[in-house]
Amino acid sequence: MAPIAHVERYRMFELNLTGTSAGNPYADVTIQAMFTSQSTGETVTVNGFYRGQGRYSIRFMPTEEGVWTYETRSDAPSMEERKGEIVVEPAGEGNHGRVLRACDVAKGALREAYGAQLPYCFSYEDGTPYQPYGTTCYAWTNQPSDVQDRTVATLAKAPFNKIRMCVFPKYYDFNTTDPEMFAYEGSMAEGFDHTRFNEPFFENLDRRIEQLDELGIEADIILLHPYDKPEWVFSAMGAEADGFYLSYMARRYAAYKNVWWSLANEYDILLPQKPLEDWRRYARIVMANDPFNHLRSVHNCTRMYDYNETWCTHCSIQRIDVTRTTECIADWRREFGKPVVCDEPGYEGNIYWGWGNLTGEELIRRFWEGVMRRGYVTHGETFIDQGEQVWWAHGGELHGDAPARIAFMRDVFADLPLDAAPLDADMPSEFAWSTLLPSGERVPHTPQGEKAGPYWDVPVLRSSDDYQLVYFGWYRPAYREFSLPEGNRYAVDVIDTWGMTIETLPGTYEGSVRVDLGRQYMAVRIRKA
């Protein structure tokens, strides 16, 4: 028996073992452990991984307090039937466990509190609500170490609680430098051995994911992506090597509570070399090696993925239409019935392409349009004249106007009632297209029928008679009148989403209230007094 280990609930317990280094232990040796809770009887089987020089690790994340025992299994006799015990302490301050879907977490009264919004929400596993406000730094862990440190320092002050990040380096405009370390043994000159991983590369990745966790940031790990260099070929290793890698990633990182799996960035650029069936198989490989069942998705370029596939826990969408972006979240919720993250709505910056030269105003408008439809929106920044690093790829520093407004926005939405529902008065994009009936009559393709009512033009969030939030986006009404539910008095806040001010109107109102607005990017919040 090893000495009794103590670990906080939801934090990682790492069992380190020593065994053979003969042959290729990455491929040849299997090692796993069964962890059993002495209070619930639950047993979790966890696959371990090799990390070079005869060292093996098995990483476990206890989801219940109390005593857990474990016992190893291995085809290497020296690592067989190792036994031990861990004592799981209560979760500490700020430790809420994994982010999962609210429908998989919330029970009883909490479940009821979400109402019809349950399928579209995330939650920490301890029941704390979680709304992702992500950012994007694709290749930040492939930059020089000091740049990585600066990225962490920037994130510590930024409003983000999720980050989209690749494992492999990125080769693309502004991304042409080779990284100092690669995921595999070998070299660009001699090629890489896709059956042997480079431990220092992964130790750095371990540390960076830990640092993110300390900052309360979910690591949305992009396992594969197309932006590759002929001397790297990590995007075209073949199905067997892909599977070997995915299995390793899941075994190494599944016990980090802040991990999400994104099978790919822009999977469709990898078609047809990696056909759709590959992605489903890759999802099965990840699931088989992740006993903690982290969130899983995949990200598109111009071809929407079918997020109805059961392995997908949520949508991770790049907007396709260049005009109608996060407004489509209303449609995607209807189509897929899952939490919707618009992970690429365009970035703030001034790169030459339309995906990365939005003003701060426009990116923040897209954030609001999305969150008002109870989806989630992800930030990115692409200034090409603000120093060597471009945040979207390298990390480094932030230069834009959006992050401060995202921080403000998080505050506004922090007390959103869990069941606040978007009025589906705004039309799905296909409304512009209609169906010609045999009678010659055209009918719109919308479940709601006609646009109608006082909120046909703006997104609205409403929770019973208690709460209503209306966002005006690029509109500039001099004023607007709101009807109020009868029998109550209401307090009214005028929110300048760009100016970052909240003005509470004096007194309370009943019947109706006229609110002066007069500029763009305003919102009005009406709460029962």
Added chain:
Amino acid sequence: MAPIAHVERYRMFELNLTGTSAGNPYADVTIQAMFTSQSTGETVTVNGFYRGQGRYSIRFMPTEEGVWTYETRSDAPSMEERKGEIVVEPAGEGNHGRVLRACDVAKGALREAYGAQLPYCFSYEDGTPYQPYGTTCYAWTNQPSDVQDRTVATLAKAPFNKIRMCVFPKYYDFNTTDPEMFAYEGSMAEGFDHTRFNEPFFENLDRRIEQLDELGIEADIILLHPYDKPEWVFSAMGAEADGFYLSYMARRYAAYKNVWWSLANEYDILLPQKPLEDWRRYARIVMANDPFNHLRSVHNCTRMYDYNETWCTHCSIQRIDVTRTTECIADWRREFGKPVVCDEPGYEGNIYWGWGNLTGEELIRRFWEGVMRRGYVTHGETFIDQGEQVWWAHGGELHGDAPARIAFMRDVFADLPLDAAPLDADMPSEFAWSTLLPSGERVPHTPQGEKAGPYWDVPVLRSSDDYQLVYFGWYRPAYREFSLPEGNRYAVDVIDTWGMTIETLPGTYEGSVRVDLGRQYMAVRIRKA
């Protein structure tokens, strides 16, 4: 024989006759004349109309120069077989005749010059290209006379060459005053006689349409609309009275060269009282009484009309999706194969509704997005704190920032090659929606397949190797590089569509050119040097 009359080609010849005033001549007396060109032999039959006090008129617009003779027919013997002759002089300066579809005007080399754009273009009947830059003053001819005069004075300085205007008064927010005159005999107190027209009302309308013609403005006459008052009921007169009115309007106004027919504003609000078959019948009535075959369309609210119906010469569309507005012109061109006017893309102003509280920047962006797709876009203005009149309904004065930019825009597009074609790189709205094949693969609903190439993000107009115009809209690239066709040198203009400047880069370029931009609402024009 009457004295020989002289009239300019395309201008109106009015034959005035005196006859019975007994009974109800509006309904009881038929009067028409056959006009025959002595040079071509063509005969045009024109229905006349009664105008009270025993006066009858027949209005004719000669489309050919030279001598025309005429002869009347009537069931009133005193007006039967009146004969005369008119001499049609050449069209004067600025008189280009009717606006028609280019496909109905252009022959030979001119036809070829339009290339594939022919179905989507308008043209004056003398072959002069016509691009509508319209505005909207729904009830301007129902305002007090001094307001009408001020509207004309404003239009004389404004950049508009088309105006959307109703015949009947409008009852709606900011439109609650009864007009001084009505189209019918009778009164609000005693009701109106839908079989007897009020001549002073129509004489004013005659004069106003003439004034528009003098300013080079097409009168897009909205024959019916839903914004009615219980004491007026012009929107619910019944099918017989509607037909009687439409026939009268066509007989009275078809000889004005600057008339377009819009069967209705927001026809779908008049459903189901006036079902779709009514609109088709109404179109036939107008056509039967308009020997000059003016442009005809109808305008929607939330239900797209089927502009494939053969009586429609063009589309007169109100955007339905509140986000993706004139960008949809690419889709509508594909769907209907006719000239597309987005007659309601939203208005500049600060009214409480989203259709009328755009900034000038946003309205001008919508103009450019539409015209870059070779559609046409119509202006409107709805400031509610700039005096008594609101331009969109009453006329009066303009207060916004858009008109100056529309004037600038007209200049930019004045020398657009007739065959300049939009690159269909931007996707139709349904691209966001895909089809699930039995194989599980999703394919987009777009004829072009994938978004791709260097112009996936921005609209482009291009004419062979000679001309390219690219518009960046709300994007803010620091710079953009353009490949140039081999073997030529090019001149490059940087156009600030909001700042209203055109900066020509020094020298000429071959191979490629990098153009610094750095702010929103920029365009780049590249022409063979």
